[in-house]
Amino acid sequence: MKIFGLDFTSAPGPKKPITAAVCDLKEDLLCVHEVMKINSFAAFESFLRLPGPWVAALDFPFGLPQKLLSNLGWPETWVDYISLLSLMDKTQFEQTLIHYRENRPLGDKHHVRTTDKYAGACSPMMLQRVPVGKMFFQGAPRLLAAGVSILPCYPTDADRIVVEGYPALIVRKLIGKRGYKSDERxxxxxxxxxxxxxxxxxxRSPKLSNQYGVTAIELPGKLVEACIQDSTGDNLDALLCALQAAWAYTQRNNGYGIPSGSNRVEGWIVDPILLMY
Structure with missing residues (x-):
């Protein structure tokens, strides 16, 4: 099975591209072939239309918190509110969040999804520091337009399947809270x-790979060096997303690792640690 892991950005370009790890899952061996750089949204849209079958994990939130949707009076089905977003420009979306927060008390300005709470992830309403709100706005409507099967928000019969990854969950298992990347020189x-x-x-440790349903990760030496030398961490994050995508595929008979009771309006991060919730 073809496996992709994507480190996303809300403004791709030559200096800060979307980074994609290109892999194959051969039985239980994850073979990493290359890291692609996607320099524009047009190229990203073309990527999403690559022939299947494949599974990709992308590291941006696929949905918004249910509480935000309810308070804004927006549609509370995923496809309907993403369709509404498609009619907005970036400024309109960001101003909507800014105005919403202005009237909220401290501690209740950035809501989180259920999966964010369990994963320790940022609110999809964040526009600064870690601008996952901007990433959501640029990413989710493009997933819908591409006709991929979006789990669990909008599953279809398409053999191009996307799930939400979150590399930090793997990083914490390996190095705790140590920093490993920065875009600032x-x-x-x-x-x-x-x-x-x-x-x-x-x-490369059997203990970790076995947690993710693979016996080993085959990573060429040049990619090992590329991951270590890349101070932004983009290459490494793409690889970590690919591992989460591979695990999701191994769980395809179990909802791709997504609990049956998960909130399809908000979305869900795929990782074995979240199965305990």
């Missing part, structure tokens, strides 16, 4: 390179 310190080295080594 003055924060790209040797300790972070050491952390990336430790993550790559951890990915």
């Amino acid at each position: 003055n924060k790209q310190i040797p300790d972070k390179a050491t952390a990336r080295h430790d993550i790559v080594c951890g990915l």
